[in-house]
Amino acid sequence: MAASGAYVAFDTVGKESYQSDDTRLRLLLGLIEAGHADRALLSCDISRHGYLEAEGGQGYGHLFRSFLPRLRAAGVDEDLIDLMTRRNPLRFLTGASVEEI
Numbered sequence: 001m002a003a004s005g006a007y008v009a010f011d012t013v014g015k016e017s018y019q020s021d022d023t024r025l026r027l028l029l030g031l032i033e034a035g036h037a038d039r040a041l042l043s044c045d046i047s048r049h050g051y052l053e054a055e056g057g058q059g060y061g062h063l064f065r066s067f068l069p070r071l072r073a074a075g076v077d078e079d080l081i082d083l084m085t086r087r088n089p090l091r092f093l094t095g096a097s098v099e100e101i
Helices: 021-033 062-073 078-094
Strands: 008-010 040-042
Touching: 008 021, 021 040, 021 062, 040 078, 062 078
Parallel strands: 008 040
Antiparallel strands: none
């Protein structure tokens, strides 16, 4: 899918009951190794009040506190982190090309 230009969303990072972050990490690393980091989108899907940290949930920061450090430990550099957390969402939301961002 990524090779054809589709974005691949990892939308429930931190929600272990859906799928483990270990599995998400493995799948994302495979996508990166295949050369498709430019098609990856990451989010925690904080869509309910109970998912907020103040309510005992993972909160908005889980991606940055927990998942991204694991990506770094697996050898993913800061440029790719920036690509997946800033540039890809910006391109996805605005329709801009890679060259424009």
